[in-house]
Amino acid sequence: STAGPDMDDVLRRTVAAVPPYEMREKPALQEASSREFVQFYRGLGAAERPLFLTKLAADYGTDHGLVSELYGRVREVQSRDLGTLLQAEDRLRYSLTPRYKFLISHICRLEEGVKFIVDLRADILQFLQNKTADSPQLREMNGILKTLLSDWFSIGFLNLERITWQSSCDLLQKISEYEAVHPVRNWADIKRRVGPYRRCYVFTHNAMPREPLIVLHVALTDNISNNIQAIVRKDPSLETTEDVNKITTAIFYSISSSQRGLQGVELGTYLIKRVVKELQVEFPHMSQFSSLSPIPDFTKWLRGTLSFKIKEGKSNQIFTELEYKELQDIIEGPVLEKLQHLLSNNEWVKSDKLVRILETPLMRLCAWYLYGEKHRGGALDPVANFHLQNGAVIWRINWLADTSPRGLSSSFGIMANYRYFLEDANRNSVQYLRTRQIEASKQILSLVAQCQTISKL
Numbered sequence: 326s327t328a329g330p331d332m333d334d335v336l337r338r339t340v341a342a343v344p345p346y347e348m349r350e351k352p353a354l355q356e357a358s359s360r361e362f363v364q365f366y367r368g369l370g371a372a373e374r375p376l377f378l379t380k381l382a383a384d385y386g387t388d389h390g391l392v393s394e395l396y397g398r399v400r401e402v403q404s405r406d407l408g409t410l411l412q413a414e415d416r417l418r419y420s421l422t423p424r425y426k427f428l429i430s431h432i433c434r435l436e437e438g439v440k441f442i443v444d445l446r447a448d449i450l451q452f453l454q455n456k457t458a459d460s461p462q463l464r465e466m467n468g469i470l471k472t473l474l475s476d477w478f479s480i481g482f483l484n485l486e487r488i489t490w491q492s493s494c495d496l497l498q499k500i501s502e503y504e505a506v507h508p509v510r511n512w513a514d515i516k517r518r519v520g521p522y523r524r525c526y527v528f529t530h531n532a533m534p535r536e537p538l539i540v541l542h543v544a545l546t547d548n549i550s551n552n553i554q555a556i557v558r559k560d561p562s563l564e565t566t567e568d569v570n571k572i573t574t575a576i577f578y579s580i581s582s583s584q585r586g587l588q589g590v591e592l593g594t595y596l597i598k599r600v601v602k603e604l605q606v607e608f609p610h611m612s613q614f615s616s617l618s619p620i621p622d623f624t625k626w627l628r629g630t631l632s633f634k635i636k637e638g639k640s641n642q643i644f645t646e647l648e649y650k651e652l653q654d655i656i657e658g659p660v661l662e663k664l665q666h667l668l669s670n671n672e673w674v675k676s677d678k679l680v681r682i683l684e685t686p687l688m689r690l691c692a693w694y695l696y697g698e699k700h701r702g703g704a705l706d707p708v709a710n711f712h713l714q715n716g717a718v719i720w721r722i723n724w725l726a727d728t729s730p731r732g733l734s735s736s737f738g739i740m741a742n743y744r745y746f747l748e749d750a751n752r753n754s755v756q757y758l759r760t761r762q763i764e765a766s767k768q769i770l771s772l773v774a775q776c777q778t779i780s781k782l
C-alpha cells in the first residue's frame with residue numbers, strides 16, 4: 326500500500342486489541358494511545374485521511390474467523406440448557422464488535438473527544454459522497470458511528486436553549502454563520518431574528534459546550550406567511566413588545582443543522598417537536614404551526630424536464646394550448662428552447678407579462694414536483710422529505726414568495742408551507758415513512774390533477 330509506514334505504526338500502536346471476553350467488563354483505559362490517535366489524525370492532510378480511515382476500517386474491524394467459529398459453537402449448543410446457549414450467544418455478540426469501536430469508546434471520554442468523533446463521521450460522509458474512499462468496511466464504520474451518535478445525541482442528552490439579543494456574542498455569531506437557508510447579512514439582521522415576534526431555538530450538548538447543534542428560527546404571526554421577505558427583510562419592527570393577541574401562528578422559516586457528522590441523527594425532528602411544546606406553554610391559544618420552506622431544486626428539475634421534452638421533440642406536452650400561444654406571442658422562436666434560456670437567469674421576473682403568463686404553469690409543475698417526483702420512494706425534494714418525515718402535510722405553495730436572487734434561481738421564487746396539524750403529525754409521519762404516502766391539501770391535489778391531465782411528465 327502507498328500509506329506511509331507511520332500510518333501503520335500509529336494504527337498498530339493506538340488501536341488497542343479487543344479485550345479478552347473475560348476482561349470485557351474492565352477494559353484497560355487507553356487514554357495515552359487515544360490521544361495519540363487523535364493528534365495523528367488531526368495532523369493528516371486531506372489526501373491522507375481517506376486512506377487512513379480505510380485502513381482503520383479494513384484492518385481493525387471484525388475478526389471474521391472468530392465470528393464464524395463462535396457461530397459454529399452457538400449452533401452446536403442449540404439443544405443444550407439455556408444458560409449455555411446464552412453464554413455462547415453472548416460470546417458471538419462480543420466478537421461482532423469491530424476492534425475500532427473500542428478505540429471510539431475511549432476517544433469519546435477525552436476532552437472534546439465527542440466533537441472529534443462527530444467531525445470524523447463528517448469526514449467519512451464526505452469521502453463516501455465524493456468517492457475519495459468507498460469500501461464496505463468504511464460504510465459499516467459510518468453505520469456504527471451513526472448508531473453511536475444517535476445514542477449520545479438522543480433527546481435526553483440535548484439542552485434546548487432560546488437565543489435572544491442578551492445571548493453571548495459567540496453564540497449569536499455562530500447562529501449567523503450556521504444559517505444555511507436565508508443568509509444573515511449583518512447585526513441588524515440577526516437582531517431582527519431574535520427580536521419581537523421572533524424566536525430562535527437551538528439544541529446544545531454538554532459534551533460540545535457552546536456549540537449550537539441545530540438552529541430553528543420561528544416567526545410569530547396571526548396567519549400562515551406566504552412571503553419570506555416580509556419575515557427576514559422587513560425593517561426592524563418599531564414595536565419593542567409583543568401584542569399576544571396578534572400571535573396565533575408559528576412559522577418555522579429556517580432550520581439548519583451545523584454538524585455534518587450528525588446527519589441522519591434527526592435532530593431537526595426533535596427540535597421542531599420540542600419547540601412546538603415550548604411555544605404552546607408560552608402561547609396556550611396558538612393554533613397554527615407551519616413552515617415557510619424553500620424548494621431548493623425545483624428550477625434544476627424543471628430545466629431537466631424541459632430539455633428532455635425538447636430532445637424528445639414533444640415540446641407541446643408541458644403547457645396548455647392557450648399558455649403555449651401566450652408564450653409564443655411574447656417569445657420569438659421555439660417556445661421551450663427560448664424558455665430554457667429565459668429561465669436560466671432571473672431576468673424574466675422583471676417582465677410583468679411573463680410573470681403573469683408563467684404563474685399558472687409553474688405553480689402547477691411545482692405542485693407536481695413536490696407531490697409526484699420521488700427519490701428512494703420519498704419526495705424528491707429534500708426539504709419536502711424532511712417535513713413529511715416529521716408528519717407535516719404539503720399545505721400550500723406560494724407564487725413570488727421569495728424574490729431574492731437565491732429564491733428566484735432555486736425555485737422561480739415559489740415557496741412551500743409544510744403545515745403541522747399536531748393531532749395528525751405522528752400518524753402522517755408513520756404513514757409516510759412506511760408507505761411514502763404524501764398528505765397534501767386540496768390546493769396541492771387539484772394542481773397535481775391539472776398537471777397530470779395537461780403535462781405528460
Ligand SMILES: CC(=O)SCCNC(=O)CCNC(=O)[C@H](O)C(C)(C)COP(=O)(O)OP(=O)(O)OC[C@H]1O[C@@H](n2cnc3c(N)ncnc32)[C@H](O)[C@@H]1OP(=O)(O)O
Pocket residue numbers: 505506539577578579580581582583587588589590591592593594616617618619706707708710711
Ligand atoms: C423552514 C425550512 O423548511 S428550511 C429548509 C430546511 N433546511 C435546510 O435545507 C438547511 C440544510 N439542511 C439541514 O440543515 C438539515 O438537513 C436539516 C436541518 C433540514 C435536517 O437535518 P436533521 O434533522 O439532522 O435530519 P437528517 O440529517 O436526519 O436528515 C433528515 C432529512 O432531512 C432532509 N434534508 C433536507 N435538507 C437537507 C440537506 N441540505 N442535506 C441533507 N438532508 C437534507 C433529507 O431528505 C433527510 O432525509 P433522509 O435522511 O431520508 O435523506
